[in-house]
Amino acid sequence: MKIFNTLSSQKEEFLPQGSEVRMYVCGITPYSDSHLGHAMSYVLFDAIRRYLQFRGYRVKYVQNITDIDDKIIDRAARLGISAHELAGRYTDAFFEDMKALNVLPADVYPRATEEIPKMLEIIQGLVDKGYAYPAESGVYFRVRNVPDYGKLSNRTIESMEAGIRIESGEEKEHPMDFVLWKAAKPGEPSWASPWGPGRPGWHIECSAMSVRYLGETIDIHGGGQDLIFPHHENEIAQSESFTGKKPFARYWMHNGLLQLGEEKMSKSLGNLITIRQSLEKNTADAIRIFVLGSYYRSPLTYSEEVMEAAERGAERLRQAVRDETMGTGMEKDAALIDVESFRRRFIEVMDDDFGTAQAVATLFDLAREINRERDAGHNAVQARVALSELARVLGLTLKPPERPFLVAEPFIELLIATRRELREAKQWQLADNIRSKLAEVGVLLEDTSKGTIWKAKR
RNA sequence: GGCGACGUAGCCAAGUGGUUAAGGCGGCGGUCUGCAAAACCGCUAUUCACCGGUUCGAAUCCGGUCGUCGCCUCCA
Known part of the structure:
Protein backbone atom coordinates (compact mmCIF):
# COMPACT_ATOMS: atom_id res chain seq x y z
CA MET A 1 0.00 0.00 0.00
CA MET A 265 -15.74 27.01 1.10
CA SER A 266 -15.02 28.20 4.59
CA LYS A 267 -16.57 29.43 7.74
CA SER A 268 -14.66 32.66 7.77
CA LEU A 269 -15.65 33.54 4.21
CA GLY A 270 -19.21 32.58 4.95
CA ASN A 271 -19.71 30.96 1.56
CA LEU A 272 -20.79 27.59 2.66
CA ILE A 273 -23.37 24.90 2.43
CA THR A 274 -23.88 23.08 5.68
CA ILE A 275 -24.01 19.32 5.85
CA ARG A 276 -27.60 19.40 6.95
CA GLN A 277 -28.63 21.68 4.12
CA SER A 278 -27.03 19.30 1.71
CA LEU A 279 -28.67 16.27 3.31
CA GLU A 280 -32.08 17.82 2.75
CA LYS A 281 -31.54 17.53 -0.98
CA ASN A 282 -29.12 14.66 -1.32
CA THR A 283 -28.54 11.25 0.14
CA ALA A 284 -25.41 10.47 2.11
CA ASP A 285 -24.39 8.03 -0.61
CA ALA A 286 -24.51 10.82 -3.19
CA ILE A 287 -22.42 13.13 -1.02
CA ARG A 288 -19.89 10.36 -0.52
CA ILE A 289 -19.75 9.58 -4.22
CA PHE A 290 -19.26 13.29 -4.88
CA VAL A 291 -16.33 13.38 -2.45
CA LEU A 292 -14.79 10.02 -3.33
CA GLY A 293 -15.28 10.45 -7.07
CA SER A 294 -12.04 12.35 -7.45
CA TYR A 295 -8.53 12.18 -6.07
CA TYR A 296 -8.49 13.41 -2.51
CA ARG A 297 -5.50 15.72 -2.91
CA SER A 298 -7.12 17.74 -5.66
CA PRO A 299 -9.48 20.58 -4.94
CA LEU A 300 -13.11 19.76 -5.49
CA THR A 301 -15.70 22.24 -6.68
CA TYR A 302 -19.23 21.99 -5.42
CA SER A 303 -22.17 22.60 -7.67
CA GLU A 304 -25.79 21.52 -7.76
CA GLU A 305 -25.21 19.86 -11.11
CA VAL A 306 -22.33 17.72 -9.90
CA MET A 307 -24.25 16.70 -6.78
CA GLU A 308 -27.20 15.79 -8.97
CA ALA A 309 -24.92 13.65 -11.12
CA ALA A 310 -23.63 11.92 -7.99
CA GLU A 311 -27.20 11.31 -6.84
CA ARG A 312 -28.09 9.62 -10.11
CA GLY A 313 -24.95 7.56 -9.91
CA ALA A 314 -25.86 6.48 -6.38
CA GLU A 315 -29.30 5.49 -7.60
CA ARG A 316 -27.70 3.41 -10.33
CA LEU A 317 -25.65 1.45 -7.80
CA ARG A 318 -28.67 0.97 -5.56
CA GLN A 319 -30.59 -0.37 -8.51
CA ALA A 320 -27.96 -3.00 -9.13
CA VAL A 321 -27.91 -4.38 -5.58
CA ARG A 322 -31.61 -4.42 -4.86
CA ASP A 323 -33.40 -7.64 -5.58
CA GLU A 324 -36.98 -6.53 -6.21
CA THR A 325 -36.17 -6.50 -9.89
CA MET A 326 -34.75 -10.00 -9.82
CA GLY A 327 -37.19 -12.64 -10.98
CA THR A 328 -37.82 -15.64 -8.76
CA GLY A 329 -37.31 -18.16 -11.50
CA MET A 330 -33.86 -16.85 -12.32
CA GLU A 331 -30.87 -19.08 -12.45
CA LYS A 332 -28.72 -18.59 -9.43
CA ASP A 333 -25.31 -17.24 -10.27
CA ALA A 334 -24.07 -19.07 -13.28
CA ALA A 335 -20.71 -17.74 -12.06
CA LEU A 336 -20.69 -15.63 -15.17
CA ILE A 337 -19.22 -12.65 -13.42
CA ASP A 338 -15.61 -12.86 -12.33
CA VAL A 339 -16.23 -11.29 -8.95
CA GLU A 340 -12.65 -11.81 -7.86
CA SER A 341 -11.28 -9.72 -10.68
CA PHE A 342 -13.41 -6.77 -9.56
CA ARG A 343 -12.25 -7.25 -5.99
CA ARG A 344 -8.62 -7.37 -7.11
CA ARG A 345 -9.05 -4.24 -9.18
CA PHE A 346 -10.67 -2.44 -6.25
CA ILE A 347 -7.78 -3.37 -3.98
CA GLU A 348 -5.20 -2.47 -6.57
CA VAL A 349 -6.49 1.07 -7.06
CA MET A 350 -7.13 1.66 -3.37
CA ASP A 351 -3.66 0.41 -2.49
CA ASP A 352 -2.24 3.20 -4.64
CA ASP A 353 -2.77 6.12 -2.30
CA PHE A 354 -6.49 5.46 -1.90
CA GLY A 355 -7.60 5.80 -5.51
CA THR A 356 -11.22 6.21 -4.54
CA ALA A 357 -12.18 7.63 -7.93
CA GLN A 358 -11.13 4.44 -9.65
CA ALA A 359 -12.63 2.38 -6.85
CA VAL A 360 -15.97 4.05 -7.49
CA ALA A 361 -15.53 3.39 -11.22
CA THR A 362 -14.96 -0.29 -10.38
CA LEU A 363 -18.29 -0.31 -8.56
CA PHE A 364 -20.04 1.12 -11.60
CA ASP A 365 -18.49 -1.48 -13.86
CA LEU A 366 -19.55 -4.26 -11.52
CA ALA A 367 -23.07 -2.81 -11.42
CA ARG A 368 -23.24 -2.91 -15.20
CA GLU A 369 -22.21 -6.58 -15.22
CA ILE A 370 -24.89 -7.37 -12.67
CA ASN A 371 -27.58 -5.60 -14.68
CA ARG A 372 -26.46 -7.28 -17.84
CA GLU A 373 -26.73 -10.69 -16.21
CA ARG A 374 -30.10 -9.80 -14.79
CA ASP A 375 -31.33 -8.89 -18.28
CA ALA A 376 -30.06 -12.29 -19.43
CA GLY A 377 -32.10 -13.99 -16.72
CA HIS A 378 -29.32 -14.66 -14.25
CA ASN A 379 -29.55 -13.78 -10.59
CA ALA A 380 -25.99 -12.69 -9.88
CA VAL A 381 -26.16 -13.12 -6.14
CA GLN A 382 -22.46 -13.28 -5.44
CA ALA A 383 -21.75 -10.26 -7.57
CA ARG A 384 -24.41 -8.27 -5.78
CA VAL A 385 -23.01 -9.32 -2.42
CA ALA A 386 -19.56 -8.24 -3.58
CA LEU A 387 -20.89 -4.91 -4.80
CA SER A 388 -22.50 -4.24 -1.42
CA GLU A 389 -19.35 -5.24 0.38
CA LEU A 390 -17.02 -3.07 -1.69
CA ALA A 391 -19.46 -0.18 -1.51
CA ARG A 392 -19.48 -0.53 2.25
CA VAL A 393 -15.69 -0.16 2.31
CA LEU A 394 -16.27 3.30 0.85
CA GLY A 395 -19.02 3.88 3.38
CA LEU A 396 -21.82 3.63 0.84
CA THR A 397 -24.96 1.96 2.17
CA LEU A 398 -26.76 1.62 -1.18
CA LYS A 399 -29.96 1.48 0.80
CA PRO A 400 -33.02 3.07 -0.74
CA PRO A 401 -33.48 6.63 0.52
CA GLU A 402 -35.96 7.13 3.31
CA ARG A 403 -39.45 7.37 1.95
CA PRO A 404 -40.90 10.64 3.16
CA PHE A 405 -44.49 9.54 2.56
CA LEU A 406 -44.92 7.19 5.48
CA VAL A 407 -48.53 8.10 6.20
CA ALA A 408 -49.41 8.09 2.54
CA GLU A 409 -48.00 4.67 1.79
CA PRO A 410 -51.22 2.68 2.09
CA PHE A 411 -52.87 5.12 -0.29
CA ILE A 412 -50.02 4.89 -2.73
CA GLU A 413 -50.31 1.12 -2.64
CA LEU A 414 -54.04 1.45 -3.23
CA LEU A 415 -53.49 3.65 -6.27
CA ILE A 416 -50.95 1.21 -7.62
CA ALA A 417 -53.44 -1.65 -7.20
CA THR A 418 -56.18 0.35 -8.91
CA ARG A 419 -53.84 1.21 -11.72
CA ARG A 420 -52.97 -2.45 -12.14
CA GLU A 421 -56.63 -3.25 -12.65
CA LEU A 422 -56.95 -0.45 -15.16
CA ARG A 423 -53.94 -1.77 -17.03
CA GLU A 424 -55.37 -5.26 -17.06
CA ALA A 425 -58.50 -3.74 -18.59
CA LYS A 426 -56.23 -1.88 -21.02
CA GLN A 427 -57.45 1.47 -19.75
CA TRP A 428 -54.08 2.95 -20.62
CA GLN A 429 -55.16 6.56 -20.48
CA LEU A 430 -56.43 6.30 -16.92
CA ALA A 431 -53.49 4.19 -15.81
CA ASP A 432 -51.01 6.66 -17.25
CA ASN A 433 -52.88 9.46 -15.61
CA ILE A 434 -52.39 7.92 -12.18
CA ARG A 435 -48.70 7.47 -12.91
CA SER A 436 -48.17 11.04 -13.99
CA LYS A 437 -50.21 12.49 -11.14
CA LEU A 438 -48.19 10.49 -8.65
CA ALA A 439 -45.00 11.68 -10.31
CA GLU A 440 -46.14 15.26 -9.81
CA VAL A 441 -46.25 14.69 -6.06
CA GLY A 442 -42.89 12.94 -6.08
CA VAL A 443 -43.80 9.28 -6.35
CA LEU A 444 -42.16 7.52 -9.28
CA LEU A 445 -43.62 4.28 -10.57
CA GLU A 446 -41.76 1.56 -12.41
CA ASP A 447 -43.54 -1.37 -14.01
CA THR A 448 -41.28 -4.38 -13.78
CA SER A 449 -41.82 -8.01 -14.65
CA LYS A 450 -42.42 -8.63 -10.96
CA GLY A 451 -45.02 -5.92 -10.67
CA THR A 452 -45.03 -2.20 -10.07
CA ILE A 453 -42.54 -0.71 -7.63
CA TRP A 454 -42.33 2.87 -6.53
CA LYS A 455 -39.73 5.20 -5.15
CA ALA A 456 -39.68 8.72 -3.83
CA LYS A 457 -38.25 11.42 -5.97
CA ARG A 458 -35.66 13.42 -4.05
C1' G B 1 6.83 38.50 -3.26
C1' G B 2 7.67 33.14 -1.27
C1' C B 3 5.75 27.94 -1.22
C1' G B 4 2.46 24.47 -3.54
C1' A B 5 -1.35 22.39 -6.73
C1' C B 6 -3.78 22.32 -11.29
C1' G B 7 -5.43 23.08 -16.74
C1' U B 8 -7.99 15.81 -20.22
C1' A B 9 -15.05 15.36 -24.13
C1' G B 10 -21.14 19.61 -23.12
C1' C B 11 -20.17 19.06 -17.38
C1' C B 12 -17.47 16.24 -13.42
C1' A B 13 -13.22 13.12 -13.43
C1' A B 14 -9.25 8.79 -13.85
C1' G B 15 -4.82 7.83 -16.35
C1' U B 16 1.61 10.42 -15.53
C1' G B 17 6.60 7.13 -21.16
C1' G B 18 4.46 2.36 -25.45
C1' U B 19 -2.23 -2.15 -26.82
C1' U B 20 -8.70 0.86 -28.97
C1' A B 21 -7.34 7.94 -23.38
C1' A B 22 -11.25 4.60 -17.16
C1' G B 23 -15.84 5.84 -14.84
C1' G B 24 -20.16 9.10 -13.78
C1' C B 25 -23.75 12.83 -15.45
C1' G B 26 -25.87 14.80 -19.89
C1' G B 27 -27.11 14.16 -25.24
C1' C B 28 -28.34 11.18 -29.70
C1' G B 29 -29.85 6.37 -31.90
C1' G B 30 -31.57 1.33 -30.79
C1' U B 31 -33.56 -3.10 -27.68
C1' C B 32 -37.33 -4.05 -23.97
C1' U B 33 -42.41 -1.83 -22.75
C1' G B 34 -49.43 -0.81 -24.39
C1' C B 35 -46.66 3.87 -23.47
C1' A B 36 -43.15 5.13 -19.88
C1' A B 37 -39.46 4.28 -16.14
C1' A B 38 -35.41 1.27 -14.99
C1' A B 39 -31.89 -1.70 -17.43
C1' C B 40 -29.01 -3.14 -21.63
C1' C B 41 -26.49 -2.17 -26.59
C1' G B 42 -24.21 1.53 -29.90
C1' C B 43 -22.47 6.57 -30.82
C1' U B 44 -20.73 11.13 -28.26
C1' A B 45 -11.88 13.45 -26.99
C1' U B 46 -7.49 10.99 -33.89
C1' U B 47 -6.72 13.94 -28.79
C1' C B 48 -5.07 15.66 -23.39
C1' A B 49 -4.39 24.87 -22.23
C1' C B 50 -0.65 26.85 -25.84
C1' C B 51 4.52 26.90 -28.01
C1' G B 52 9.11 24.57 -28.31
C1' G B 53 12.47 20.41 -26.80
C1' U B 54 14.14 15.19 -25.22
C1' U B 55 12.81 10.19 -27.13
C1' C B 56 12.08 4.96 -31.86
C1' G B 57 7.63 6.58 -29.05
C1' A B 58 4.69 11.82 -24.52
C1' A B 59 -1.64 13.57 -22.21
C1' U B 60 2.48 11.51 -19.39
C1' C B 61 9.60 13.89 -19.00
C1' C B 62 12.18 19.05 -19.69
C1' G B 63 11.89 24.54 -20.80
C1' G B 64 8.81 28.66 -21.79
C1' U B 65 3.89 31.21 -22.33
C1' C B 66 -1.11 31.92 -20.84
C1' G B 67 -4.91 30.83 -17.27
C1' U B 68 -7.17 28.96 -12.51
C1' C B 69 -6.83 27.86 -7.38
C1' G B 70 -4.79 27.16 -2.39
C1' C B 71 -1.38 28.42 1.67
C1' C B 72 1.83 32.26 3.76
C1' U B 73 -3.77 35.31 9.18
C1' C B 74 -8.76 31.83 12.13
C1' C B 75 -10.20 27.62 8.82
C1' A B 76 -11.34 20.35 7.20
Missing part, protein backbone atom coordinates in the same frame (compact mmCIF):
# COMPACT_ATOMS: atom_id res chain seq x y z
CA LYS A 2 1.26 3.43 -0.90
CA ILE A 3 0.45 6.76 0.71
CA PHE A 4 1.38 10.23 -0.47
CA ASN A 5 3.21 11.78 2.45
CA THR A 6 3.09 15.57 2.60
CA LEU A 7 6.34 15.48 4.56
CA SER A 8 8.32 13.96 1.69
CA SER A 9 6.06 15.16 -1.12
CA GLN A 10 5.95 11.68 -2.58
CA LYS A 11 4.21 8.37 -2.41
CA GLU A 12 5.75 6.04 0.14
CA GLU A 13 5.15 2.40 0.97
CA PHE A 14 2.86 2.30 3.97
CA LEU A 15 4.43 0.40 6.84
CA PRO A 16 2.67 0.97 10.17
CA GLN A 17 4.66 0.53 13.36
CA GLY A 18 2.56 -2.34 14.57
CA SER A 19 -0.54 -4.33 13.74
CA GLU A 20 -2.65 -1.42 14.91
CA VAL A 21 -2.62 1.70 12.78
CA ARG A 22 -2.62 4.82 14.91
CA MET A 23 -4.50 7.54 13.14
CA TYR A 24 -5.26 11.10 14.15
CA VAL A 25 -7.43 13.47 12.16
CA CYS A 26 -7.89 17.11 13.08
CA GLY A 27 -11.46 17.77 14.12
CA ILE A 28 -13.71 20.77 14.25
CA THR A 29 -14.05 23.92 16.26
CA PRO A 30 -17.72 23.79 17.20
CA TYR A 31 -19.15 27.29 16.93
CA SER A 32 -21.47 26.79 13.96
CA ASP A 33 -22.90 24.03 11.81
CA SER A 34 -20.34 21.93 9.97
CA HIS A 35 -20.25 22.38 6.22
CA LEU A 36 -19.50 20.27 3.18
CA GLY A 37 -15.80 21.04 3.41
CA HIS A 38 -15.77 19.21 6.73
CA ALA A 39 -17.85 16.44 5.21
CA MET A 40 -15.25 16.08 2.49
CA SER A 41 -12.43 15.61 4.94
CA TYR A 42 -14.21 13.27 7.31
CA VAL A 43 -15.80 11.17 4.59
CA LEU A 44 -12.37 10.73 3.05
CA PHE A 45 -10.64 9.70 6.26
CA ASP A 46 -13.57 7.48 7.11
CA ALA A 47 -13.08 5.68 3.80
CA ILE A 48 -9.36 5.39 4.50
CA ARG A 49 -10.03 3.97 7.92
CA ARG A 50 -12.58 1.51 6.55
CA TYR A 51 -10.18 0.46 3.84
CA LEU A 52 -7.33 -0.14 6.29
CA GLN A 53 -9.67 -2.34 8.29
CA PHE A 54 -10.79 -4.12 5.14
CA ARG A 55 -7.12 -4.86 4.48
CA GLY A 56 -6.77 -6.45 7.87
CA TYR A 57 -5.34 -3.67 10.00
CA ARG A 58 -6.70 -2.75 13.34
CA VAL A 59 -7.12 1.00 13.48
CA LYS A 60 -7.21 3.33 16.43
CA TYR A 61 -8.76 6.57 15.25
CA VAL A 62 -8.68 9.75 17.30
CA GLN A 63 -10.30 13.05 16.41
CA ASN A 64 -10.16 16.14 18.56
CA ILE A 65 -12.87 18.66 19.33
CA THR A 66 -11.48 22.16 19.82
CA ASP A 67 -14.12 23.28 22.25
CA ILE A 68 -12.43 26.48 23.39
CA ASP A 69 -11.13 29.28 21.17
CA ASP A 70 -11.68 32.95 20.31
CA LYS A 71 -14.61 32.37 18.01
CA ILE A 72 -16.43 30.15 20.46
CA ILE A 73 -15.97 32.75 23.17
CA ASP A 74 -17.15 35.60 20.92
CA ARG A 75 -20.13 33.76 19.61
CA ALA A 76 -21.19 32.52 23.04
CA ALA A 77 -20.93 36.02 24.46
CA ARG A 78 -23.15 37.35 21.70
CA LEU A 79 -25.73 34.64 22.34
CA GLY A 80 -25.50 35.13 26.08
CA ILE A 81 -24.59 31.52 26.79
CA SER A 82 -21.43 29.92 28.07
CA ALA A 83 -18.67 28.83 25.73
CA HIS A 84 -19.12 25.34 27.09
CA GLU A 85 -22.80 25.29 26.21
CA LEU A 86 -22.25 26.64 22.71
CA ALA A 87 -19.49 24.17 21.98
CA GLY A 88 -21.57 21.32 23.34
CA ARG A 89 -24.48 22.25 21.14
CA TYR A 90 -22.46 22.26 17.93
CA THR A 91 -20.47 19.20 18.91
CA ASP A 92 -23.73 17.28 19.21
CA ALA A 93 -24.84 18.64 15.86
CA PHE A 94 -21.53 17.53 14.36
CA PHE A 95 -22.00 13.99 15.64
CA GLU A 96 -25.47 13.92 14.13
CA ASP A 97 -24.09 15.08 10.81
CA MET A 98 -21.40 12.42 10.85
CA LYS A 99 -23.90 9.73 11.63
CA ALA A 100 -26.13 10.89 8.82
CA LEU A 101 -23.16 10.70 6.46
CA ASN A 102 -22.46 7.16 7.62
CA VAL A 103 -19.08 8.19 9.03
CA LEU A 104 -17.97 5.67 11.64
CA PRO A 105 -17.32 7.29 15.03
CA ALA A 106 -13.74 7.80 16.12
CA ASP A 107 -12.49 5.64 18.96
CA VAL A 108 -11.89 8.74 21.03
CA TYR A 109 -13.10 12.31 20.62
CA PRO A 110 -10.99 14.19 23.14
CA ARG A 111 -12.10 17.73 23.93
CA ALA A 112 -9.56 20.46 24.42
CA THR A 113 -11.09 21.58 27.70
CA GLU A 114 -10.73 18.11 29.12
CA GLU A 115 -7.08 17.70 28.17
CA ILE A 116 -5.62 20.72 29.95
CA PRO A 117 -3.37 18.73 32.32
CA LYS A 118 -1.56 17.01 29.45
CA MET A 119 -1.14 20.31 27.65
CA LEU A 120 0.32 21.94 30.73
CA GLU A 121 2.70 19.02 31.11
CA ILE A 122 3.93 19.51 27.55
CA ILE A 123 4.21 23.28 27.89
CA GLN A 124 6.17 22.86 31.12
CA GLY A 125 8.43 20.36 29.42
CA LEU A 126 9.04 22.75 26.54
CA VAL A 127 9.82 25.59 28.95
CA ASP A 128 12.23 23.35 30.87
CA LYS A 129 14.03 22.38 27.69
CA GLY A 130 14.29 25.97 26.52
CA TYR A 131 11.84 25.57 23.66
CA ALA A 132 9.30 27.88 25.22
CA TYR A 133 9.26 31.05 27.28
CA PRO A 134 6.63 32.73 29.36
CA ALA A 135 5.68 36.35 28.77
CA GLU A 136 2.98 38.67 30.07
CA SER A 137 0.39 37.60 27.48
CA GLY A 138 1.15 33.91 27.59
CA VAL A 139 3.71 31.24 26.92
CA TYR A 140 5.35 31.18 23.50
CA PHE A 141 7.15 28.58 21.47
CA ARG A 142 10.68 29.51 20.42
CA VAL A 143 10.68 28.65 16.74
CA ARG A 144 14.34 29.41 16.20
CA ASN A 145 15.39 26.56 18.45
CA VAL A 146 14.01 24.11 15.94
CA PRO A 147 16.47 23.78 13.05
CA ASP A 148 14.08 21.89 10.80
CA TYR A 149 11.12 24.19 11.39
CA GLY A 150 9.19 24.49 8.14
CA LYS A 151 9.88 21.00 6.87
CA LEU A 152 6.25 20.07 6.40
CA SER A 153 5.11 23.20 4.61
CA ASN A 154 8.36 23.47 2.71
CA ARG A 155 9.36 26.87 3.88
CA THR A 156 12.09 28.38 5.98
CA ILE A 157 11.94 30.85 8.80
CA GLU A 158 13.89 33.33 6.67
CA SER A 159 11.50 33.07 3.75
CA MET A 160 8.56 33.76 6.01
CA GLU A 161 10.05 36.71 7.82
CA ALA A 162 9.60 38.96 4.80
CA GLY A 163 5.83 39.09 4.87
CA ILE A 164 5.47 39.25 8.60
CA ARG A 165 4.33 42.43 10.22
CA ILE A 166 5.19 42.89 13.79
CA GLU A 167 2.35 44.28 15.75
CA SER A 168 2.97 46.78 18.48
CA GLY A 169 3.01 45.39 21.95
CA GLU A 170 4.27 42.04 20.70
CA GLU A 171 6.19 40.24 23.35
CA LYS A 172 7.41 37.52 21.09
CA GLU A 173 11.15 37.08 20.71
CA HIS A 174 10.65 36.29 17.07
CA PRO A 175 7.66 37.03 14.85
CA MET A 176 7.21 33.38 13.94
CA ASP A 177 6.98 32.27 17.55
CA PHE A 178 3.50 31.03 18.37
CA VAL A 179 1.45 30.89 21.49
CA LEU A 180 1.15 27.73 23.58
CA TRP A 181 -0.82 29.25 26.45
CA LYS A 182 -2.89 32.40 26.32
CA ALA A 183 -3.19 34.43 29.50
CA ALA A 184 -6.85 35.00 30.38
CA LYS A 185 -8.50 38.31 29.66
CA PRO A 186 -11.21 39.43 32.02
CA GLY A 187 -14.46 37.54 31.62
CA GLU A 188 -12.97 34.73 29.56
CA PRO A 189 -13.08 31.09 30.54
CA SER A 190 -9.73 30.11 32.01
CA TRP A 191 -7.82 27.34 33.67
CA ALA A 192 -5.12 27.57 36.31
CA SER A 193 -1.54 27.08 35.21
CA PRO A 194 1.98 27.74 36.51
CA TRP A 195 1.90 30.88 34.34
CA GLY A 196 -1.38 32.13 35.68
CA PRO A 197 -4.96 31.59 34.55
CA GLY A 198 -5.39 31.14 30.84
CA ARG A 199 -6.38 28.83 28.05
CA PRO A 200 -4.56 26.72 25.49
CA GLY A 201 -3.26 27.99 22.20
CA TRP A 202 -4.60 26.35 19.08
CA HIS A 203 -1.87 23.87 18.25
CA ILE A 204 -1.01 22.42 21.62
CA GLU A 205 -4.17 20.36 22.02
CA CYS A 206 -3.41 18.14 19.06
CA SER A 207 0.05 17.37 20.39
CA ALA A 208 -1.33 16.58 23.82
CA MET A 209 -4.13 14.36 22.60
CA SER A 210 -2.00 12.65 20.05
CA VAL A 211 0.68 11.76 22.56
CA ARG A 212 -1.82 10.79 25.22
CA TYR A 213 -4.05 8.54 23.15
CA LEU A 214 -1.75 7.30 20.41
CA GLY A 215 1.79 7.59 21.69
CA GLU A 216 4.79 9.71 20.78
CA THR A 217 4.94 8.55 17.18
CA ILE A 218 1.72 7.99 15.30
CA ASP A 219 1.20 6.40 11.92
CA ILE A 220 -1.17 8.69 10.07
CA HIS A 221 -2.01 12.30 10.78
CA GLY A 222 -4.66 13.79 8.55
CA GLY A 223 -6.48 17.01 7.87
CA GLY A 224 -7.29 19.59 5.25
CA GLN A 225 -4.53 21.25 3.26
CA ASP A 226 -5.34 24.52 4.98
CA LEU A 227 -3.92 23.04 8.16
CA ILE A 228 -0.44 22.36 6.81
CA PHE A 229 0.74 25.77 7.88
CA PRO A 230 0.80 26.89 10.56
CA HIS A 231 -1.16 24.25 12.46
CA HIS A 232 0.58 21.02 11.54
CA GLU A 233 3.98 22.64 11.22
CA ASN A 234 3.65 23.88 14.77
CA GLU A 235 2.34 20.57 16.01
CA ILE A 236 5.45 18.91 14.68
CA ALA A 237 7.73 21.52 16.23
CA GLN A 238 6.25 21.33 19.69
CA SER A 239 5.69 17.56 19.72
CA GLU A 240 9.13 16.60 18.51
CA SER A 241 10.76 19.15 20.78
CA PHE A 242 8.87 17.79 23.74
CA THR A 243 9.27 14.06 23.15
CA GLY A 244 12.67 14.26 21.51
CA LYS A 245 11.38 11.67 19.07
CA LYS A 246 11.08 12.03 15.34
CA PRO A 247 8.91 11.78 13.48
CA PHE A 248 5.86 12.88 15.38
CA ALA A 249 3.73 11.43 12.59
CA ARG A 250 5.05 9.05 9.98
CA TYR A 251 2.55 9.78 7.22
CA TRP A 252 0.99 13.19 6.82
CA MET A 253 -2.10 13.16 4.66
CA HIS A 254 -3.90 16.28 3.47
CA ASN A 255 -7.06 16.49 1.48
CA GLY A 256 -7.65 19.20 -1.10
CA LEU A 257 -10.17 21.86 -0.23
CA LEU A 258 -13.74 22.16 -1.31
CA GLN A 259 -14.44 25.10 -3.55
CA LEU A 260 -17.75 26.84 -3.89
CA GLY A 261 -17.72 28.86 -7.07
CA GLU A 262 -14.44 30.66 -7.28
CA GLU A 263 -13.39 30.34 -3.69
CA LYS A 264 -12.69 27.91 -0.94
